[in-house]
Amino acid sequence: DTGVSQDPRHKITKRGQNVTFRCDPISEHNRLYWYRQTLGQGPEFLTYFQNEAQLEKSRLLSDRFSAERPKGSFSTLEIQRTEQGDSAMYLCASSLEAQYGYTFGSGTRLTVV
Amino acid sequence: GNSVTQMEGPVTLSEEAFLTINCTYTATGYPSLFWYVQYPGEGLQLLLKATKADDKGSNKGFEATYRKETTSFHLEKGSVQVSDSAVYFCAPAQGSARQLTFGSGTQLTVLP
Numbered sequence: 001d002t003g004v005s006q007d008p009r010h011k012i013t014k015r016g017q018n019v020t021f022r023c024d025p026i027s028e029h030n031r032l033y034w035y036r037q038t039l040g041q042g043p044e045f046l047t048y049f050q051n052e053a054q055l056e057k058s059r060l061l062s063d064r065f066s067a068e069r070p071k072g073s074f075s076t077l078e079i080q081r082t083e084q085g086d087s088a089m090y091l092c093a094s095s096l097e098a099q100y101g102y103t104f105g106s107g108t109r110l111t112v113v
Numbered sequence: 114g115n116s117v118t119q120m121e122g123p124v125t126l127s128e129e130a131f132l133t134i135n136c137t138y139t140a141t142g143y144p145s146l147f148w149y150v151q152y153p154g155e156g157l158q159l160l161l162k163a164t165k166a167d168d169k170g171s172n173k174g175f176e177a178t179y180r181k182e183t184t185s186f187h188l189e190k191g192s193v194q195v196s197d198s199a200v201y202f203c204a205p206a207q208g209s210a211r212q213l214t215f216g217s218g219t220q221l222t223v224l225p
Contacts, residue, residue, distance in 0.1 A: 033212070042117075042202050042215025043157070056210045091157065095211075101147055102213070106156040 002026075004105035006092050012111045013082055020078045021108045025094030032075050033102060034067055035091040036060065043091055049075060082112045115140045119203050119216030126193055126223050134188040134219045136177075136203030144205035146170075146179050146186040147213065151200045160188075160201070193223045 005024040013019050025032050030051050035043035046065070048056040051072040061067075064082075069075040079086055089109050093102035120135040138144070148160040148170070161170035166181035175190045186203055200220050204213040 031211075033210075035213075040217070042204070042218050043213070044215070045210075045212040048210040048212060056208070056212065093157075101159040101162050101206075103159070104149075104157040 004092055004094050004103050006090075006105035006108050008108055009106065010109045010111075012113060015084060015112055016081055018078065018080045019082060019110060020076055021090055021092075021110075023075045023077070023092030023094075023105060025074070025092070026103055027073075029094035029096050029103070030072070031095045031102075032069055033093045033095075034075070034077050035093065037089040037091055037107070038087075046077075046090075079110075082110075084112045086110060087112045115144070115205055115207055115214040117203055117205065117214055117216035119201075120219050122200075122218070122220040124219060124221050126221070128195055128223055128225050129192045130223075132188070132190040132193045132197075132221070134201055134203075134221070135185070136187055136216060137183070137185045138203070138205045138214075139184065140205050140207050140214075142207065143181065144207040145211070146177070147204045147206060148175070148177055148186070148188050149202045149204060149215075151202065151218070153199070157202070193221070195223045195225050197221060198223050 032049040034046040037043040049069040064080045089107040091107045093104045095102040145164045149157045150160045161172040163170040163179035200218045203216045
């Protein structure tokens with residue numbers, strides 16, 4: 001069990017650029033989640049995959065955001081035409097059975113300048 | 114949707130003091146309840162959980178009891194240590210995705 005890995009740890013981008021983040025969950029975990037955390041706040045749910053199927057998306061996930069989990073293993077989160085308001089920590093988590101809690105990765109900190 | 118109200122911080126205590134961080138939630142049905150902790154510069158870690166009414170979750174000296182009648186899940190520790198300094202988040206999980214709804218977090222600082 002190597003934990004949930006996220007890459008990159010930090011990303012600085014100019015407004016209007018596209019960015020993509022990667023998450024590698026714990027290998028046997030079939031559930032994968034993306035959350036966003038802004039400074040001083042708790043994380044907010046963005047989207048959820050069970051295996052390769054994206055089953056829920058938050059209203060926070062605008063059309064500029066897209067997430068994939070093509071083979072039910074790693075996942076990517078892409079933000080197109082980034083805006084300063086997208087600056088946040090993007091957290092990935094995985095679980096086998098959600099009622100027992102998730103394992104979170106260390107996050108990708110995005111700064112849009 | 115679900116919502117969580119957590120005790121506002123920051124909370125500053127001396128080592129060996131008693132800790133309570135209040136958490137109340139609104140939810141439909143009976144969610145599973147979690148406390149997560151975020152140490153400085155680190156990711157979120159699951160601290161403890163309770164999945165049904167009257168369950169008590171415990172870990173590392175921390176405890177919280179699932180109180181259905183008051184929709185609360187207060188976090189307690191009898192004697193805090195400097196190493197407990199962190200941000201604590203209460204979060205019910207509900208829905209088919211079992212998504213977590215986090216409170217705003219409570220910053221705890223323990224002084225030696």
